[in-house]
Amino acid sequence: MPLLFVVIWSTGFIVAKFGLPYAPPLTFLLLRFVGVLLVLVPIVLLMRAPWPLGQIRHIAVAGVLLQAGYLAGVWCAIKLGMPAGVSALIVGMQPILTAFAAPLIGESVKPRQWLGLLFGICGVGLVVAAKISLIGLSWQSIALCVLGLLSITLGTLYQKRNCAHFDLRTGTIIQFSASIVVLLPFAIFYEHLGPTLDTVQWTPRFVGALLWSILALSIGAIFLLFALIRKSAATRVTSLLYLTPPTTALMAWMIFGEAFSLLGMIGMLVAVLGVAFVVKK
Template structure:
């Protein structure tokens, strides 16, 4: 008899998409007030502080084996240091928020190509059709609102490295991840990410930070909205479902990121882009829905 999914898991995709999509514009605003590695160091440091306090209060169990510690650390480095670090470097090297979101939308395609060999999942024609439709809609959204020339080559290189980080982090979590208390998992993951960030911070130097209310709000959003809630939901959804289907949800991020950028950064949102938004949403629905009778 199939089990009823908890309410938080039903709402998780919508909450994750909103928080994650807005993060592109919010991060770009934050980089107006602090260099990328400095912003990331502040973000990770605050998350670690919050997790450490919660750990002392809740006393959750620690991983039982060295392998569990290692896997949590690897996922933390791939998603925190590699993905976020190179995303921020892409921003400061000329990549627009919409362009970066489009590059990150390639993640489900790459995951779907690797998943059968990596985690044993089978990708059906319906998933492939939904992925292609969602990618097409995403491309329409981004292309419709591009009114400037291509970003510098270095920016694209950093974006490609960020894509590699989020792809490998998702696949590693799916294959090797086990259930751990969220506080424990976050504390270890962000701790490993912060440690691996230090050499880059030392090389770049701790730049000046313009402390004002906009930057404080940005930092609060990145710490609580992105680093704690969104990442936690992403990893929980990966554990609860097939990695390729979960990753397909990220196809909605580029059009929603464009919408947030239109509101927050006054970036253009032409009528054709709304058509792409509908196409991307339809593709995600096709790729992620289950037939009646399919086991959960």
Template sequence: MIGLGALFVACWSSGFIGAKLGAADAPVTTVLMWRFVPLALLLAPWLVRSGAGGRAGLGRQILVGALSQSGYLLTVYCAIGLGVNTGTTALIDGVQPLVVAALAGPLLGVAVSGRQWAGLGVGAAGVALVTWSDATSGHGTPLWAYLVPFAGMCCLVAATFLDRRTRDRPSPVRAVAIHCTTSAVVFTALAVATGTALPPASARFWLAMAWLIVFATFGGYGLYWLLLDRVGVTAVNTLMFLVPAATTIWGTLMFGEPFSAWTGTGLALALAATWLVSRRPQSRERAVSAARGAPPCHRTGVAGVRRGRRFDGGSA
């Protein structure tokens, strides 16, 4: 799982870099259309296979895809196009574990420990510090632009909970096929409506599309849903705290984006939050959990039972 987690972080962060590469040669709608049309064609065999949940399940997965891909990516690409740094965009999206943790109890029946809340609070401080540093750096990005990636993060959170509350979910491959087809339809419609469907002929644009398809979609997005099934929602969203550091390093090396002392401090706080949230409970904590009749969670530190199912990646 450690190897898959590291690969997920690298691939997810690559999506922010690919977005900036593609946006250098074409409008956001063009980039997104030509990212997902080839994907929909490649994944068509899995789309036509019968899956769990019937028509209701298919409709639910279409909604999940519209939120987790269409809504999320449109806001991320727009934020980067408005001038928000790739690392800052990734870190604002890193608020996701805070929102998930706050809603996990009422929506999924998952308990979050005090240690985890402390870690999530540290992560929020890191996000605020880096965002403030970027917003006041004087590079001309309007302040409201920093709310755009926050809206995208909310879309991904909503999709995650909608998927977790579904009893009969399709396989990760079929789910990705449904989501990519949904996004292909949405972004093609947007590109045609805005007159931006024609792609540029530059080699850099098509290199960016290949980058986004292979690394960001198959690697990042595919691993997101695979890891959700295997290790649970808390563990996966904790990995999101590592994405901003990877993205910031990529952005600094590839695009010369500024890396200030405030940026480093904020990222250090985010990494500290990851350690606090994801580390295994101490033996005394395990003993207390056992005395209360709660199973120790060796993967996520969260013991949650709802309707006979655990939400840390296994079954009760």
């Protein structure tokens, strides 16, 4: 399950590269969230899945942080010119932040795990070193990416502490519904989103990216993430994100022909070693 999660989660930057040229970031995310509801609501009604009535508020807050805050921050940063390598490095700080905050949710981080976290961030740095370009980088894009980092970190900790156990089908509907409510005003104001969706170019590449985002990322990967949060310590789960930039770089090399240097290969091995230090019991 962790390996499958890493592979699917790593396609996020690939999807952004396919989809963002044809739609503004918040509009794309809203279409993605609405698509999730169109898939899950009939399933929930058909299967009569239980609703977590006593946890709705906590689940909604965690969803806004994990979905709206994280994705909007990173996608808007990329749209403003943030290189994928830099954004991956910034978001790659999440396991470190989660480890520092672990005592707040009753978890402890062992010295071996701290060593693994440091190995992981070094590995991520080596992978994206060749792709990092700070020329022309705006403070807005940096701020948005840091917002995404803080949002997914807080969301992971909040969900682990307040609502780790709930029915994934109905809980996901609650989270994406709350995210739509939060993002919709921003999309209308900043991206001039209207009922005709005239800011969207419905090309085959865009439709493919949207469908993959709905089915694989927002349903498949999120279900796996929530299952991992439910079963494992937050530090162990977030350390898997160290494997995302190396895996994404490998995918970009295979799909787009982007350079994947020897330094990147060494970084991938270092990141894998770091994750092994963290998750090994």
